Amino acid sequence: MNEAQRLVELIPRLRRYARALVGDRATADDLVQDTLERAWAKLHLYRRGTDLRAWLFTVMHNVHVNRVRASRATDTLGDEMPELAQRAPQGDALLVRDLDRGIARLPADQRAVLLLVTLEEMSYEQVARTLGIPIGTVMSRLSRAREKLRAMMLGQPVSAKLKVVK
Amino acid sequence: MINPASEHDLQAYADGELPEERQAAVAAWLADHPEDAERIENYRRLAAELRSTYEGVLDEPVPERLQRALRPSRTRRFAMVAAWIAFGAALGGILGWQFHSMQPNPAAGTEAASALARRAAVAHATYSPEVRHPVEVGADQEAHLVTWLSKRLGTQLRAPKLEGVGYSLVGGRLLPGEQGPVAHFMYQCNRGTRVTLYVRSDMASNRSTAFRYTREGTVGVFYWVDGKSGYALSSGDISKEDLLNVANAAYQQLNPP
Numbered sequence: 282m283n284e285a286q287r288l289v290e291l292i293p294r295l296r297r298y299a300r301a302l303v304g305d306r307a308t309a310d311d312l313v314q315d316t317l318e319r320a321w322a323k324l325h326l327y328r329r330g331t332d333l334r335a336w337l338f339t340v341m342h343n344v345h346v347n348r349v350r351a352s353r354a355t356d357t358l359g360d361e362m363p364e365l366a367q368r369a370p371q372g373d374a375l376l377v378r379d380l381d382r383g384i385a386r387l388p389a390d391q392r393a394v395l396l397l398v399t400l401e402e403m404s405y406e407q408v409a410r411t412l413g414i415p416i417g418t419v420m421s422r423l424s425r426a427r428e429k430l431r432a433m434m435l436g437q438p439v440s441a442k443l444k445v446v447k
Numbered sequence: 448m449i450n451p452a453s454e455h456d457l458q459a460y461a462d463g464e465l466p467e468e469r470q471a472a473v474a475a476w477l478a479d480h481p482e483d484a485e486r487i488e489n490y491r492r493l494a495a496e497l498r499s500t501y502e503g504v505l506d507e508p509v510p511e512r513l514q515r516a517l518r519p520s521r522t523r524r525f526a527m528v529a530a531w532i533a534f535g536a537a538l539g540g541i542l543g544w545q546f547h548s549m550q551p552n553p554a555a556g557t558e559a560a561s562a563l564a565r566r567a568a569v570a571h572a573t574y575s576p577e578v579r580h581p582v583e584v585g586a587d588q589e590a591h592l593v594t595w596l597s598k599r600l601g602t603q604l605r606a607p608k609l610e611g612v613g614y615s616l617v618g619g620r621l622l623p624g625e626q627g628p629v630a631h632f633m634y635q636c637n638r639g640t641r642v643t644l645y646v647r648s649d650m651a652s653n654r655s656t657a658f659r660y661t662r663e664g665t666v667g668v669f670y671w672v673d674g675k676s677g678y679a680l681s682s683g684d685i686s687k688e689d690l691l692n693v694a695n696a697a698y699q700q701l702n703p704p
Binding site: 288294313314323325404434 | 454464490494505506507611612638
């Protein structure tokens with residue numbers, strides 16, 4: 282089976298990851314389309330025999346980062362949660378029941394790690410390679426993402442410190 | 448007892464990433480720390496919930512635009528070129544038949560077009576190996592480059608965007624043509640392969656021609672004429688098929704339907 286066919290087979294997984302990453306369907310499919318076009322144009326850079334899925338997700342990661350950067354250039358949001366400040370209002374206790382909304386509130390770099398580990402079931406090493414970061418960073422982002430998400434789902438303040446400071 | 452389970456161990460345990468020999472120790476530690484055990488259990492539940500939340504996407508039919516993204520209309524492009532060639536041949540045949548008695552030199556337009564291809568190939572062979580001075584004006588001053596060349600050629604030029612097919616603009620220069628100034632744009636892919644686009648604005652025939660291909664020595668050229676504009680895209684390093692891909696991208700932007 283050649284690379285093109287294998288890329289076709291990976292489309293549903295790209296769509297799943299993109300949906301969880303950006304939320305709505307149309308934006309997610311736009312991201313997938315940009316990713317596929319770029320992957321197609323850059324296919325000569327893929328080294329045969331290496332992990333095609335990791336390579337493809339790397340392409341998607343880069344495309345996503347560029348898209349976010351481009352959209353950020355047009356608005357003036359802060360760094361912490363660039364794409365989602367417009368979503369839910371801030372409160373002392375963030376009662377976010379829906380998992381996808383919780384994910385959307387995570388900082389982008391933590392969200393990517395969490396989704397690759399849980400949704401794509403990549404090993405830490407594959408995630409590190411896909412995102413081009415050290416394994417230690419993968420693990421600390423994962424840990425922070427989970428703790429934030431858990432706190433949100435439980436309706437607790439995101440920062441653990443807030444619990445003890447009175 | 449020393450805490451044998453670091454936070455990283457716990458995360459890895461939740462993800463089944465922990466080496467087998469460590470699993471028992473972490474499990475034993477968790478048995479003594481119910482709060483952490485519950486937290487880890489919660490992480491696992493979150494992961495399972497996440498998968499079930501998005502599982503449905505895997506079964507959704509893939510939209511056609513996504514399938515198309517991977518077959519960048521190679522078939523469509525070939526079909527288009529084939530259509531152009533067929534159209535050109537048919538038109539040439541009809542015109543040739545109708546006018547061959549009154550037109551003294553029916554091949555004049557074709558000759559001018561092949562001269563265009565020859566000159567483009569020479570320009571390509573001359574400038575594309577240049578390491579230090581491949582262009583006069585670099586892509587960092589693209590707007591200036593296009594304005595300048597447009598002014599000299601007396602027509603509004605465009606440097607097509609070829610990133611979609613893997614080539615980015617290096618820059619361009621002004622060249623002497625048969626009768627006047629010619630614009631020359633250079634593109635490069637990230638492997639360093641170059642293609643050049645040669646643009647004339649003084650084609651005498653003022654007729655449009657089909658998309659044509661020729662080889663001049665080691666340089667392959669796709670060329671076409673649109674009214675007074677003549678275009679030729681050359682490369683010495685890529686296959687005819689790859690060059691056609693680039694030529695099509697340029698053609699579609701320079702001759703929008």
